[in-house]
Amino acid sequence: MKKYSQILELVRDANPLVHQITNYVTVNDCANMTICFGAAPVMSHAPQDVIDLDTAASALVLNIGTLDENQIEGMLAAGETASKRGIPIVLDPVGAGATPYRTQTAERFIDELSVTVVKGNAGEIGVLAGVSAEVRGVDSAGISGDAKEAAQRLARECGVTVVMSGAEDIITDGVRTLGVRNGVPLMGSISGTGCMANACVAAACCVAETVDACASAMAVLGIAGEKAACASSGPGTFKPAFFDAVYALTAEQFEAEAKIIEY
């Protein structure tokens, strides 16, 4: 597990600047989680602003959770700058499959930008992979057939690394496939766990190979979630404890508790 635990330490040393164009629901949690993970957040969406920001940023997160036309314009401007500079772009296709607007925008970003990672739940990944899947609001409502194969297909067809979150997180670039078996159900009882993961995945991708980076970030959050669940009495007190646990997690604890398997 040393390969993975080192990534957390590399992030903390490098303190990469992660530019995030994200939904207004969980944006505060994303900013705070970015700091707890050891990186630096900056949020901005205006086309006039993002091009200059992305000249300095180390990674870009695009999260379509509360999409509108203004945001798409800013995301494309930021994404093009990030694509030219070759920095990691993490796309979270929140609600793809729930509305055509979200599905088509996610597909457009994958087509037009150099997306590095697509991170979503089973329903969202299934919809983008073209298999039969269902999304209700922003939650997965199921996927037909093997979810892992859908993730691998999307990865291969689009040349991206896919992170499919769930009880077991699946990370695949179409060739190599990892599973992360950390985490607790309480992580699904707060809004924004997936959004926060985007920032951590993006930060990790700044310092390590993409599949390894994604697995490391997802394991950090899963382990922290396990610790926070012990320190809290419901979703409300879980969230502050979750931030604390990510902030305090050591490489030694990571190595002792990470459950990352290679398929």
Add this chain to the structure above:
Amino acid sequence: MKKYSQILELVRDANPLVHQITNYVTVNDCANMTICFGAAPVMSHAPQDVIDLDTAASALVLNIGTLDENQIEGMLAAGETASKRGIPIVLDPVGAGATPYRTQTAERFIDELSVTVVKGNAGEIGVLAGVSAEVRGVDSAGISGDAKEAAQRLARECGVTVVMSGAEDIITDGVRTLGVRNGVPLMGSISGTGCMANACVAAACCVAETVDACASAMAVLGIAGEKAACASSGPGTFKPAFFDAVYALTAEQFEAEAKIIEY
């Protein structure tokens, strides 16, 4: 109280999808409270997105706390779809009376959409009822005359159920009037208690008669507030405890502690 406690259990069983177009100040709290109450939140405001979302949603919340022209456009598009489908629409006229822009927009929504519930403080309800009332920022600064009568008048004139929040919450459809006497002052020392209530009211309206549903939701929050006040040492620690208390509340506790009276 069994009639009311059952509503909480029905929400948890049905897990209704509550689409919320709301202010960016308390939107995260609204999403988390929706989950704690047993429903599923989805936030979205773009006209391109909301029409498709509202084909799947079970209820719609319109909260004008940080209104602008784009949001009005999205609210009207969502509201028209929701009106056609006959799902509950909860309107929170935040700051009506503080500015003409807010007052007129709230009145326009009541006119043009099939609004089910109007939920506000005494000042906001008084202004919409046409009695002498005052709103300072987003807080009630008083209402002249009998607040209950103002709520009943608005309910009758507009064909809506009115929820007037306060030390005693008043719920009325113009015929039947209930009072909910749960809650603590600390609920007024955090931003967003009223906004969170909208989501719970909307979820409850998906599974029960409207007046009963509103009273049940307001009582759940009031009881949870009482419990959270005991478990916290100020507004900051109150909020996480408030989420925990709603999440953990049982039907038995509800029945033992709810103070719902029929006028």
Add this chain to the structure above:
Amino acid sequence: MKKYSQILELVRDANPLVHQITNYVTVNDCANMTICFGAAPVMSHAPQDVIDLDTAASALVLNIGTLDENQIEGMLAAGETASKRGIPIVLDPVGAGATPYRTQTAERFIDELSVTVVKGNAGEIGVLAGVSAEVRGVDSAGISGDAKEAAQRLARECGVTVVMSGAEDIITDGVRTLGVRNGVPLMGSISGTGCMANACVAAACCVAETVDACASAMAVLGIAGEKAACASSGPGTFKPAFFDAVYALTAEQFEAEAKIIEY
């Protein structure tokens, strides 16, 4: 210290309405901190709304953390109304120096509006003062030469009071210069400490002379941060404790613990 502790009590007595046009990242924290400090928050950005709001507001905060063209329009409309009425305007030039868009907008507001206080980190203040300074995302990345002199220069050249946040906060109107040496590093490990300070500074400026008011507000937050650090186990639990500490701070505690020096 009585001069400064009284300001907190005056705010709590007056409960001034503080209109804030601010970024969507930390807006919820700003609303809650405003309440904990003893003032009343109202957030609104639409030109149609802000002019009427600012007829009632006691102070205005302009925070450019997530700037776009719509927001600039609203900020100018609100700022002009506030300027005419002579109420305090607090400008936080978040990220000035990181992008030309932010730098130029901050400069435009200082030029066109009657800005009372400019509050930023050393990098932002340095950039606006025209000295060599660097801003990375929204964080100061250093300033060349004496930071205090840069703050004084900006204050004199623009006729504003400058609050430069840091391990020691510097407050100066170009003539009188104060230092506030309260606070803990954990305040920098959450997103939004600076944003929350804007609201408190604005509220304090409603009831006292500007330099004194700024020092008092910064000391309140610093002392509260020290208390919250003792009551928390990381950035996640620090934030709720921070709100509690501001809410509970007494004038006696302030006098015992404030470290305000006059240069």
